[in-house]
Every structure is written in C-alpha cells, then in structure tokens.
Amino acid sequence: MCFVEFSVCSGKVGYLANKEEQGQRWGDNRPSARLRVEFEFYKMLKSEEIWCVGGVACIAGEDNCPDHSPSLSSWNPGHNPEKAMVVRGGDLFRLDSSATFYSLTIQSGGRLVVFADNTEGSKNITLRTRNVLIEDGGSLHIGAPKCRYRSRATITLLGRSDEKAVAEVPELGRKFIGVRGGATLELHGTERLSWTLLTRSIPSSGLATGGYAFQRNFSRGINLRVVDQDTAAVLFTERYDTYDSRNDSRRLMHLLQSLPAGRIVTLAVGDSATKNLLDETKRTIQSLLGSTYVHDLKYRQAWALVSVIGGGNGSCSEDVREHENHDTGGKALARKNFTTVDGVGFSVTKTANPTDLICALLGFPISGFQVDAVDQVVLNLQDDVHTWQPGNHVVVASTDYSMHQAEEFTLLPCPHCTSRQVRVQGRPQFGHMGEIVDGVDMRAEVALLSRNILIYGEMENTCYGNNWCQFFGHDTYGGHIKIFGNFTSVHLSHVELRNMGQQEQGRYPVHFHRCGDVDWRGGYREPAYVDGLSIHHSFSRCITIHATNGLLVKDTVGYDTLGHCFFLEDGMEQRNTFFHNLGLVTRPGTLLPTDRNETMCTSIRDKVYKNYTPSPSMECKAVSTFWIANPNNNLISNAAAGSQDAGIWYVFHSSSTGDSHGLFPETRAELTPLGIFYNNRVHSNFKAGLFIDKGVKTTNASAADPREYLCLDNNARFRPHENADPNRPRVAALIDTLIAFKNNDLGAWIRGGDITIQNSGFADNGVGLSFASDGSYPKDEGSSQEVTQSLFVGESRNRGFNGGQNKYWGQGGADGKMRTLPRNRTFPIRGFQIYDGPVRITQSTFRNYIPTKERFTSAVGFNLKNTWQLTPRNNLSKLSFQPTVGLRAFFGRPGQWFDENDLDGDKNSIFHDVDGSVTGYRDTYVGRADNYLIRHPGCINITQWNGVVCSGTYSQVYIQTQGASSLSLSISRDDYPEAPLVLRGINSQGALSQQYQPILMMSKSYTLHWNGPAPREIVLSLINFNQGDWVLVGLCYPSDTTFQVMADINDRQSNIFDDISDYGLLWLYLRARQGRDGHSYCSVKGCERVKVMATTSSSKLTCNCTAKAYPKYTKTPSAVVPMPTLSNQPCKDCGASQVSLVVHHTVFVPLVCNSIGKGMKPGIFLVSVDACSGKVTNKRFFSKMDSKMEEYLKTGLPKR
Incomplete structure (x- = not known):
C-alpha cells in the first residue's frame, strides 16, 4: 500500500499507479469552484518523491545513508581557525569529529558528508x-530523506560586518553557506512535527481558574481556604474566631466534616486562635x-497548614513558629504541590505571621494564601x-491583538503526559486560546x-558599526544561505536556523537566488523543497524566493524575524507552493520601504529624490509574514500569527523588478489568475490579516516622482x-476557508x-x-466580489489579556465584561464593510455585535469618511443575525471616527436587501436616513441605524465637469425640494475636472445647482441603469446661456462614438435604451451618456436656481414601487450552513498501489480524482513518461 499525502483543496487530484485503485478515502470534501491542480503540484506536495510505476509497488527516493558509502574517507581535520580548507576534486570525506576552519570550499568533484x-x-x-562555499560539482550532505541524521550537527558561521581584513566573496559577502550552479546541498534532520494547535486553553496563570493571591491583616482566630483538587479553584x-467564640470552633469542625x-x-x-479552640475541633x-x-498550639503562636481531607499525615504540610517578643522570625509557612485533572501542577501556600514587624507591633497580624502554577x-x-524532547524549545502564538503575547518555553520531562501533551518550564504570562470560540x-x-541540525550565526552582545544601530539594540549581522541557479x-x-540573515540586500536565512524553474519544468526529477525548517530570531526574512518558480516550502516555522518573512522578491515568481507553514512575530526591517516602520521610513532617505520625506502610511508600513508579489502561487494551510x-499581503508588480527587470516577459501580476x-x-x-491591494513603484526616484524605488x-x-x-474572459479568484481573528484593524481587505x-470565519x-x-464606474467594468457561507463574530468569548502591548481595555461583548479592544475604545467595530461595489454577501451568519455607550458596533457598515461612490448593486441576502446582534447595520453619525459624516460616499451609502433577511422587507434598499433622493412616504x-428602508429602483448618474473643479453640487428631487443632497466632489480642490456620482430613484425628476458659476462642460453618464430606466434632470445655467447637447454611446474599449444627436435642451430626459449584462455598469453597447457644453456671458454668477425652480416644479411625494409588507416568516436557508469554521490541520488522501496484474503491459497508469467528491474521473495508460503524457497532464484534466 502506498500513501501519498496531498492537501485536498480544489480541482483535480491525480496519481500514478499500475492498476485501478481498490478504494479511496478523503480527509476533506470541501467544494471549490474552479481550480485545477496540475501534475507538478502533485509532486510538490510530497516531501519525498513517491512513484507507483510499472511492475513494482512503490519506489521512494534515496534509501542509503550517505555517510555509509564505502568510498568515503574518515576525516578529522581538527581546529585551525586560520586555515582556508579546500576539499578538491576526488576528495570524498566523512567528517568524524568537530572542526574549525577559516573557511571551507568544496570544489568540483569533492563530496563532503x-x-x-x-x-x-x-x-x-x-x-x-566563516563560510562554506559549495562550487560546481561539489556537494555537502547531512543525512538523507530515507536516512535521517540522528546525532546533533551544528554549523556555526563566524564573523563581523566590519572586519576589513576579511575579504567579501563576490555575490555572497561574509558569514554564509553558498551553493553555486552545479552544486548539491542535502540537509535532512530527524523528522519532528513542526507545529500544531492547542486543544485546551492556557490561562495567563497556567491554571484554568487563574492564580490566587491573598494577604491582609487579620484579627484573632483561624483563617480557612478550601481549594478544588481537580481545578485549583x-x-x-x-475566618473563625476560635479565640473568642466556642460556636465558631464548632462551625469550623462541622465545615471540615x-x-x-x-x-x-x-x-x-x-493573632491568636487557642482560647476557645475546642478539643473536638482539634x-x-x-x-x-x-x-x-494543632493539639499543642499556644497563645499567639504562628501556625499554617495545607492538607487534604482524609489524606492523613502524608498529605499534610504544616509549620509552627514560637511567639517571642514580636521577633520578625515568627512566620509560619506551609506549602504543598498538587496536579489538576488537566495535568497542570500547582502549589498551595499558606502563611501565618503574627509578628510581622510594624504591623504586629500595631496589633495587625498578617495571614497569606496563594495558589500558583509550578x-x-x-x-x-x-x-x-x-518526537518533541525534554530540553527542546517551543513557542506558543498569541491569540490576542498583540503579536507580542507569543511566548517561548522549554520542555520538561513528563512521564504522565500522553503523546499529545508536553510539559513546559515556567508559567505563561498571557492567556492562549485552545478552543473554537463562538464558532471560529x-x-x-x-x-x-529545536532541530538536531542547527545552523546559526555567532553574534556580538550588542549592535555595532553600520548595522542600523539607531533602530536595533542588538547585533543583526547573522549568517545566511544563498542558492544560485542551475544547482x-x-x-x-x-x-534549525538561528541568528541568520543580515540587514543587507540578498542576505537571508534561505535565499533561492534567480534559480528559475526548480521543479520538473526545470528538469529536476526530484524538485527542490524546503521542509520542516525552524527559522527563528532572524535578522532578515525567513525564506526568500527570488526569480524562482515551482519551489515547495512546507511545514516551516518563521518566528521573531525582521522584514517580510516568506518573501517573493521581484514579482515574477510563480507556481511556488507554501504548504502548512507558520510565521509569527514579524517585525519591521530596513531593506525595502515596505519593510519599514514609521521611524525607519522617514529616517532612511538615501534613495529618495533630494530632500523628499516619505509618507509612512502611503509608502511604507507594510511588513508582512507572507509577501506574495505574484498571485500565481499556492497558499495552503498556512498560519500568519x-x-x-x-x-498575508498580495501585492502586484506592474513589471518584474530588481535583478529581474527587463530579463523576463512582463508578468502583468494584477491580471494574473x-x-x-x-x-x-x-x-x-x-x-x-489578509490584504489584497496595491503595487510597488517600479521607477527610480526623480523630480517627477521623488519616492523611493519599490515603495508601496x-x-x-x-x-x-x-x-x-484583459481581452480574454475573467477568472474568478477563490479564497476558500480563511480564518481571521484578533487583527487590530482589518480581518481582510480585498480590493x-x-x-x-x-467557508471563512472572521472574529x-x-x-x-x-x-x-x-x-464601480469608471473602473473594472463587470467585476464583482462575493462572500458566502461565512461567519462573522464581533466580540467573542476570547476576551484577551490586558498586557503584552495591547493598548486598549474596556467593556464589550455580549456579556459586557472587560476585554482587549481593537484600535480604540470608541472604534466602530464592523463585521462586513461595504466599499465601492458591486459586492454581495449571502448565506452568512453574524453574532455578538453589541454597541456600547462608547462605540457603535454593527454587523454591516461602510468605509469611514468615504469620498468615493457606492453602487446600489451592493446586495445582501440569506443572512442570519443571532440575538446577540444589536445593530444589524449602521450608517454613521457625526463624531469621533466619522467626523462630520458628510463626504460624498458617506451620504450615498446604500445596499440592496434582496430577500428581506436584513430588514424584514423583501427587495428593498437601505440607505442614509437623511438622503431624500432615495426616499418616499x-x-x-x-x-438606531441612522438608516431608512425604501422600495424602488435605484441607479447612479455619473456627473463629470470641466472648467469649475471646486464647485459643490446640490441635487434636489422634485418630491422633496426642501431636502437637497449636497456633494463636494471626489477629486481634490483645484483639480482640472470634478466628478460626482449620486444615487437616484428611477422615474423621478431632479434639479442640479452649483455654489458658483456653472461648469462650461458637463457629462452625465447612465450608470447601472437597466433598459428603460429613466430620470428627468434639470441643469441650472444663466438665462443667456447657449447649449450644445449631445447624446452618445461610448464603447470604452475602442473609444468609438455612435448615434450622435443634437438636442439643445436644458431639461434632460435620461433614459437607458440598452440592456446591461451581469455586473456591468454600462449597457451591452457601451456607456450611454449626455454631454452638455455651455456658453454664457454671465460667467461669474452663482448658478443656484432653487428659488426659481420651486415651488414651480414641486411634486407630491410618492412611491414608484409600493413598499412590501413586513415578513414575520423565519428565513429559510439563511446563514452559514457550518456552525463552526475550523482549519483543517492535516488533510490527506491514502492511495492504494498494487502490483502489476496478469496480462498488463509495463507502464504508467494515471488516475485522476475529483478533489471535491473523491470520485475517479478518468483513467489513462501510458507506456512511458513522454510528451504525450506531459500534454495530457497539462490539458487533459478539464476544469470542474
């Protein structure tokens, strides 16, 4: 039987066998929409290449231990820190003892195991x-995939950045392991689980019930505490006054019994407890x-006891001290250790000190009690x-807003632990969740x-020289591994890689440098991979993939690093797979503007033009655990913690950058699926948590654009x-199963x-x-976004911990208890935020959105202080709001965070409640309460929402003006002329043109007015109009104005105009003559529009005709579409079908490979399997691996 491990994610899964499989079993059957997993991806997800071919059951990789080769010579070179050691062609060495060199070079033909x-x-x-250089034909081995290294191997890289006597090696610098073209590097430590998840929460004290500490002055008697032996609660x-009360003595006795x-x-x-402490109580x-x-206690004698009911003398810890003239040595202390049912050790300590210095002199005896984890x-x-061993080091990630609550621990022996438990030294400072909380x-x-192969840089105690010591208090000149192309x-x-990386370009813990295709496309029968690495306390990134394609990075941990951790460099890297990696505590670095924090951004200015000062929020402050510079890469089962x-940040290079610029065809990353x-x-x-937006600057700094190259x-x-x-069909991007929680600002921003x-969860x-x-007009016509089958939680039962750089602590949540807070105590928390459009959310669930006196917390909200337009095609349907949702939607109010709440986008906020699952009114629109352009009686x-629910049909008129950029536009609907909507325009004041995009109710009439002279040119475009939709618009101009009015259809792709007519009218009847397709905002023939060019001699008059227009054109308010009745029926099929959103930590497919059947020819039997259903979809036989088989694997597996 042959088990091949894949991540079951989407599309097709295929494997090679010599006979039809006898059965298959799936670890997960999640549906995915579109993706096809090709042959190279099957191979990449295996850390060891396994084939089922021809007449054998399974053949797997190298099966011999490299150090067992009889051709090797034992090598014991000793310690000579001045010797530049060279292993020449023909030298085949097995290093049998520790050694020290100035440098080590393995030349062509030399093989060092x-x-x-x-x-x-x-x-x-x-x-x-100081360095290890492996040249063409040389090789360095520690273990093999089938013969893991068992002992402890350590490579220590030495050196400082300021050693002038040490020459830098071209392209490598100092303190490195370099792998040139034609070289081999094989490092294979003992297999150990790289990372996992807690299954039970760790409280900040180490105890589920929390630690307990109490100390105060007590009057006479015996102080008692009862503790649960199972939980430490x-x-x-x-307190029993056994000095003065015989009744208290009896109460103590009865309680104990x-x-x-x-x-x-x-x-x-x-103080004293003996006068009325009855013999029966004793x-x-x-x-x-x-x-x-207890039987012989004396007056004012200090006595403390910790024991267990029914445990006898063996369970009792007690101490007694004599009372002698208030001497300070009279403290009695009793302590005993216990273990909870969860296996957590804790101590119970009791103290009695009736002679504690001044307190005792003043008559205030001290009694103390404490429960602590040990x-x-x-x-x-x-x-x-x-496989995790005592003495190993682990890190537990934060589950709060601050990443700085991650904690390191050393493992201790634990004879009573199961195989899924470990015991750690010390107590946690912070709580760490081990649960599915409110469904997330x-x-x-x-x-x-820890790993048994360790490569690390030997460091100085403090920062020195030109190593950016103004930003770092520690030495950042670590070691690095650089791998060149054609290896x-x-x-x-x-x-394990520790203290690796340097704050210099090209010096990273692991760096694949311009390696091209490193999988089967590059001719590698055994594709390159990085598997199970631990990269921690790194001084520049974790894994850098530079102009390299097809690399597998698997089960690797990157912890406490500077700069982007898992890093795609030039924007043309494709087909790489990040599978089950973990990155946490990713700190700012200096290398790129996107690595830098605010201080670094404004301080490092050697690459900007002249005296330009960068804007941190616009050009820097983007350091990310996964920096994905091209979308055509795979991210599966990773954690950015x-x-x-x-x-995770997807950034889009308009062209390849850095060393790759001009050497490769344009990647067009923003258009790449x-x-x-x-x-x-x-x-x-x-x-x-997840950010999909923006690019990087791809030109050098200049007077025209003084910003630094590669800034955001x-x-x-x-x-x-x-x-x-862009002329070919769209390819929808699928984000399947994203879990985003405790992100201070955004769980995900998707542009x-x-x-x-x-199938995602946000909490x-x-x-x-x-x-x-x-x-939305005038952007990518026809595109849209959708979220479905997802769960949104505003404030969960994970209340966090007040500390670890969490800034804000206040009341919140469904229970109103104290908790850590994002951004600010008054920040308006939102579950789903609408911006631009069209967007759609359906079959999703909201819970725990409870507003407080300090902040508005809502399930649905809008981008704050929004200058841009929103489309009425944003729609919500089949949503479930749990009883713990106080505000289903909120349109803002003037105040903190909202300012005046009067920008154009704020005023035009709207969404379509398709089925009434938000409001109870089917097929209605929800907008701002003070927007009378959308209302009817x-x-x-x-x-409570600052909102209004209306029936009707709504679209936009996109108004572009030339010749008067600083004007405000006032729009009055004839039904409500006393309540105009005033828009200030989207473009900055002083721009050459201005644009406005009001949302209008169809089949109504409006007048447009200005707060200054009318613009000489106005273009009105019909946006999101369905065929036959119309509005009547009156434009205000001086009476001596002459007009040229043209209507046309603009094909935006070819910029060709047709159907031009000259009307010469001031009142414009705008009616859509063509239909729309899908999410297009213009008609199938193009954007229908009207252009008005005005000439007047009264060019300085303010064009506000309100007084002339009304009451002349005033109409009685009415509804075009009647308001539906309120539905009291429960919503069917509303909400996410999954109660909980859980990551799938390990997903695999066992496959059966049998021996060749009688009468079958030797060859390759290929079976393709649907990853969603597990069904076999196709079977093909090939006599050998040839171009026919390759072509089939590329094109023969159809999309789902």
Whole structure:
C-alpha cells in the first residue's frame, strides 16, 4: 500500500499507479469552484518523491545513508581557525569529529558528508567557520530523506560586518553557506512535527481558574481556604474566631466534616486562635487533615497548614513558629504541590505571621494564601508530538491583538503526559486560546523551534558599526544561505536556523537566488523543497524566493524575524507552493520601504529624490509574514500569527523588478489568475490579516516622482483574466476557508474584481471583512466580489489579556465584561464593510455585535469618511443575525471616527436587501436616513441605524465637469425640494475636472445647482441603469446661456462614438435604451451618456436656481414601487450552513498501489480524482513518461 499525502483543496487530484485503485478515502470534501491542480503540484506536495510505476509497488527516493558509502574517507581535520580548507576534486570525506576552519570550499568533484552519524544519535559534531562555499560539482550532505541524521550537527558561521581584513566573496559577502550552479546541498534532520494547535486553553496563570493571591491583616482566630483538587479553584473562604467564640470552633469542625475526601484545605492563625479552640475541633483537624501541631498550639503562636481531607499525615504540610517578643522570625509557612485533572501542577501556600514587624507591633497580624502554577504546566495539543524532547524549545502564538503575547518555553520531562501533551518550564504570562470560540477556530499555534541540525550565526552582545544601530539594540549581522541557479540538487528538511540573515540586500536565512524553474519544468526529477525548517530570531526574512518558480516550502516555522518573512522578491515568481507553514512575530526591517516602520521610513532617505520625506502610511508600513508579489502561487494551510502590519499581503508588480527587470516577459501580476488559496489563518496582525491591494513603484526616484524605488504604490488593482489578458474572459479568484481573528484593524481587505470568499470565519477584528470591489464606474467594468457561507463574530468569548502591548481595555461583548479592544475604545467595530461595489454577501451568519455607550458596533457598515461612490448593486441576502446582534447595520453619525459624516460616499451609502433577511422587507434598499433622493412616504425609518428602508429602483448618474473643479453640487428631487443632497466632489480642490456620482430613484425628476458659476462642460453618464430606466434632470445655467447637447454611446474599449444627436435642451430626459449584462455598469453597447457644453456671458454668477425652480416644479411625494409588507416568516436557508469554521490541520488522501496484474503491459497508469467528491474521473495508460503524457497532464484534466 502506498500513501501519498496531498492537501485536498480544489480541482483535480491525480496519481500514478499500475492498476485501478481498490478504494479511496478523503480527509476533506470541501467544494471549490474552479481550480485545477496540475501534475507538478502533485509532486510538490510530497516531501519525498513517491512513484507507483510499472511492475513494482512503490519506489521512494534515496534509501542509503550517505555517510555509509564505502568510498568515503574518515576525516578529522581538527581546529585551525586560520586555515582556508579546500576539499578538491576526488576528495570524498566523512567528517568524524568537530572542526574549525577559516573557511571551507568544496570544489568540483569533492563530496563532503557532514557529519558522521550512528544509530544511537550520539556522534555530535560542530563545524565552526566563516563560510562554506559549495562550487560546481561539489556537494555537502547531512543525512538523507530515507536516512535521517540522528546525532546533533551544528554549523556555526563566524564573523563581523566590519572586519576589513576579511575579504567579501563576490555575490555572497561574509558569514554564509553558498551553493553555486552545479552544486548539491542535502540537509535532512530527524523528522519532528513542526507545529500544531492547542486543544485546551492556557490561562495567563497556567491554571484554568487563574492564580490566587491573598494577604491582609487579620484579627484573632483561624483563617480557612478550601481549594478544588481537580481545578485549583478556590471554593470557600472564611475566618473563625476560635479565640473568642466556642460556636465558631464548632462551625469550623462541622465545615471540615462536611467536605468530601480529597478536598484541599488550608488553615492559618491570625493573632491568636487557642482560647476557645475546642478539643473536638482539634481532634477533627488531626483526624481529617493529619495535623501534628494543632493539639499543642499556644497563645499567639504562628501556625499554617495545607492538607487534604482524609489524606492523613502524608498529605499534610504544616509549620509552627514560637511567639517571642514580636521577633520578625515568627512566620509560619506551609506549602504543598498538587496536579489538576488537566495535568497542570500547582502549589498551595499558606502563611501565618503574627509578628510581622510594624504591623504586629500595631496589633495587625498578617495571614497569606496563594495558589500558583509550578513548572508543570501541560500543553494539550492536536497532534502526536512524541518526537518533541525534554530540553527542546517551543513557542506558543498569541491569540490576542498583540503579536507580542507569543511566548517561548522549554520542555520538561513528563512521564504522565500522553503523546499529545508536553510539559513546559515556567508559567505563561498571557492567556492562549485552545478552543473554537463562538464558532471560529482560535486555537493557538504551538511550534517546535529545536532541530538536531542547527545552523546559526555567532553574534556580538550588542549592535555595532553600520548595522542600523539607531533602530536595533542588538547585533543583526547573522549568517545566511544563498542558492544560485542551475544547482544540481537542494533539499533542506528539519533544520534549525538561528541568528541568520543580515540587514543587507540578498542576505537571508534561505535565499533561492534567480534559480528559475526548480521543479520538473526545470528538469529536476526530484524538485527542490524546503521542509520542516525552524527559522527563528532572524535578522532578515525567513525564506526568500527570488526569480524562482515551482519551489515547495512546507511545514516551516518563521518566528521573531525582521522584514517580510516568506518573501517573493521581484514579482515574477510563480507556481511556488507554501504548504502548512507558520510565521509569527514579524517585525519591521530596513531593506525595502515596505519593510519599514514609521521611524525607519522617514529616517532612511538615501534613495529618495533630494530632500523628499516619505509618507509612512502611503509608502511604507507594510511588513508582512507572507509577501506574495505574484498571485500565481499556492497558499495552503498556512498560519500568519502576528505581524507588525499584515499577515498575508498580495501585492502586484506592474513589471518584474530588481535583478529581474527587463530579463523576463512582463508578468502583468494584477491580471494574473490567483493560485490556490485554501485553509489559511491570519491573526494578531496590527494592520490586516489578509490584504489584497496595491503595487510597488517600479521607477527610480526623480523630480517627477521623488519616492523611493519599490515603495508601496496605489497603482495596481487585482483583476484576473485568462492568460493575464484583459481581452480574454475573467477568472474568478477563490479564497476558500480563511480564518481571521484578533487583527487590530482589518480581518481582510480585498480590493479588485471577481473575487469570492467562502467557508471563512472572521472574529474580533476591528473590521471583519472589507470588500473594495473595482467594478464601480469608471473602473473594472463587470467585476464583482462575493462572500458566502461565512461567519462573522464581533466580540467573542476570547476576551484577551490586558498586557503584552495591547493598548486598549474596556467593556464589550455580549456579556459586557472587560476585554482587549481593537484600535480604540470608541472604534466602530464592523463585521462586513461595504466599499465601492458591486459586492454581495449571502448565506452568512453574524453574532455578538453589541454597541456600547462608547462605540457603535454593527454587523454591516461602510468605509469611514468615504469620498468615493457606492453602487446600489451592493446586495445582501440569506443572512442570519443571532440575538446577540444589536445593530444589524449602521450608517454613521457625526463624531469621533466619522467626523462630520458628510463626504460624498458617506451620504450615498446604500445596499440592496434582496430577500428581506436584513430588514424584514423583501427587495428593498437601505440607505442614509437623511438622503431624500432615495426616499418616499412609505419608507421605514430605523433610527438606531441612522438608516431608512425604501422600495424602488435605484441607479447612479455619473456627473463629470470641466472648467469649475471646486464647485459643490446640490441635487434636489422634485418630491422633496426642501431636502437637497449636497456633494463636494471626489477629486481634490483645484483639480482640472470634478466628478460626482449620486444615487437616484428611477422615474423621478431632479434639479442640479452649483455654489458658483456653472461648469462650461458637463457629462452625465447612465450608470447601472437597466433598459428603460429613466430620470428627468434639470441643469441650472444663466438665462443667456447657449447649449450644445449631445447624446452618445461610448464603447470604452475602442473609444468609438455612435448615434450622435443634437438636442439643445436644458431639461434632460435620461433614459437607458440598452440592456446591461451581469455586473456591468454600462449597457451591452457601451456607456450611454449626455454631454452638455455651455456658453454664457454671465460667467461669474452663482448658478443656484432653487428659488426659481420651486415651488414651480414641486411634486407630491410618492412611491414608484409600493413598499412590501413586513415578513414575520423565519428565513429559510439563511446563514452559514457550518456552525463552526475550523482549519483543517492535516488533510490527506491514502492511495492504494498494487502490483502489476496478469496480462498488463509495463507502464504508467494515471488516475485522476475529483478533489471535491473523491470520485475517479478518468483513467489513462501510458507506456512511458513522454510528451504525450506531459500534454495530457497539462490539458487533459478539464476544469470542474
């Protein structure tokens, strides 16, 4: 039987076999819309290449240990830090002991197997050197995929950046492992689970019930605490005045007798307790708690006890101190350790100190009590971690807004732990969730940092020289691994990289530098991969993929790093796969503007033009755990668990940049279809979990544009088409199973067109999901965005922890308890944010959106302080709002965050409630309450929302003006002339032209007025008009004006005009003569529009005709479309079908490979399987791997 592991994500899955499979089983059957997984992807997802070919069952990779080769010579070179060691052609060495060199060069034909190993794993070897250079034909091996290295191998890279006597190696610099073309690097440590998830929450004290500490002065008697032995919870507290009251002595006795066996009890004397402490009470304490001293207690004697009911003397810890002239040595302390049912160790401590210095002198005896976790905090984990060993280091990710709540621990021996548990040293400072909270998977990632192969840079104690010490207090000149193109073989698995990377271009922990295709397309039978690496405390990125395609990065952890962590560099890297990687605590760096924080951005100005000062928010502040510079890459089952800015950022290069500029065909990244995006999680990021928007500047700084090369730029919008050709059909991008929680600003910001999000969960974000569709005029016509089958949670039961750089703490949530907050105590939390359009949300669920006195919290909201237009084609349907939703929608109010709430986009906020699942009124539109352009008498006001629900048909008129850019436009509807809508325009004041885009109710008449002289040219375009829709528009001009009025249809692709007529009218009847298709905002023939050119001698008159127009043109308000009745029927099929949104940590497909059947010819039997249903869709036989088979794999697997 042959088990081949794939991620089941979308499209087709294929495998090679020699006989039809006997059965198949799927780990997951999630539907995905469109994607096809091709042959190279099948191969990449396997860390070891497994084939089922011809007449054998399974053949897998290399099966010999490299250090067992009989051709190797034992090598013990010793320690000579001045020797430049060269392994020449023909030298085949097995390093049998530790060594120190100045440098190590492996020349052509030399093969160095580092290090010798043994079955016990005890042959530990360290190599110390300034650099290792593997040249063409040379190779360096530590273990093999089928013979994992067992001992501990360490390569220490030495050197400082300011060593003038040490020459830099061209293209490599200092402190490196370099792999030239034709070279081989094979590093394979012991396989250990790279990372997993908590399955039980860790409280900040280490105890589920929290720690407990109490100390105060007490008067006479015995102070008691009862503790639950299973949970460490304090169950009961009381003081018994056994000095003065015989009745209190009896109450103490009865209480002890009532407790069940096993309950923990603590007792301590406050001042004196003996005068009326009855003998029967003493006997009860002796018999139930095993006390030795209680029978002989004296006046003002300090006594403390911790024991267990029914445990006898063996369970009792007690201490007694004599009372001697108020001496300070009279403190009695009793302590005993216990273990909860969860395996967490805790101590219970009781103190009595009637002689505590001044307090005792003043008659205030001190009694103390404390419950603490000890070094027995047990982590309960999702996966088998038996390969994690005592002494290993792990990191637990933050599950709060601040990434700085990630914590490192050292593992301790734990004989009682299961294979899914580990015990850690010390107590956590912060809480870490291990649960699915309110339906969203918020379990903290737990990563193993230790590996038995370690490569690290030896560092100085502090920063020095020109290493950006103004930004970093520590040395940042670490080691680096650089791999050049045309290498023979590179596979890195289960290696630890610590103190790697430098704040210099091209010096990264792992750097694939201009390697081209590194999979089967590049001629590699065994495609390159990076698997199971631990990269931590890095000084420049984690994995850099530079002009390299087809690389698999799998099960790799990047922790506490500077700059973008998993990094695609030049914008032309494609077909790379990031599978099940974890990145957390991604900090700013200096290399690129997008790496920098605000201080770095304004301080590093050597590449801007002259004295230009960069704008941090516009050009920098984008450091991300996954920086994806081309959409044609695959992200599957990854976690971005904390970055200064973004978790995953898709950025679009208009052309290849850096070293690749001009060397490759234009990639047109913003037009390139999205690769696979499936089952990823993003949390604890400051700016956004997922960000899809923007490009980078691709020109050098100049007087015309003084910004730095590769700074963030608002020059790209994602609009995928077939073959990146805008004239070919669109290709919808699918975001499937995204979990986004505790992101300070945005769970996800999605800009562009034809993007679908499904099966996703958003919780505890400032804004859950913000759609900024590019399908509104005059952008990418016909595009749209949709979210379906998703869950939105405003404020969950994950209340967070007040600390770890969380700034805001206040009341919130459905329970009104104190919690950490995003952005600010008054920030208006929103679940789904509408911007631009058209966007659609359907079959989704909202819960826990409860406004407070300090802030408006709503399920649906709009982009704040919005100058841009919104389309009435934004629609909502089949939504479920749980009882914990206080505001279903909110249109803002003047005040903090909203300012005056009077920008054009604010006033035109609107959405279509298709089925009434938002308002209860089917096929209605919901807009701002004070927008009388959309109202009629039957509309329903919802004051709490600052909204109004109306029936009708709504579209936009796009008004462009020339010759008067600073004008405000006042629009009055003849039904409500006393309530005009005033728009200030989208473009900045002083621009050559201005544009306005009001939303109008169809079949109504309007007048347009200006606060200054009328513009000499106005173009009115009919946007989102359906065929036959009309409005009547009156334009205000001086009476001596002459007009030239033209109506046309503008084919925006060819810029050809047809059907031109000259009317010469001031009143314009705007009627759509053509129909629209889909989400297009213009007709099938183009954009219908009217152009007015005006000539007047009264060019300085203010053109506001309101007084002349009304009451002359005033009409009685009426509804064009009657208002529907309120539906009281429950919404069918509303809300997400999934109660909980959970990441799928491991997804696989077992496949059966049998021996060749009788009568069958040797060859390759290829079977394709539908990844959604698990059904076999096709079977083909090939006699060999040839062009026919390749062509079939490329074109023969149809789209779903």
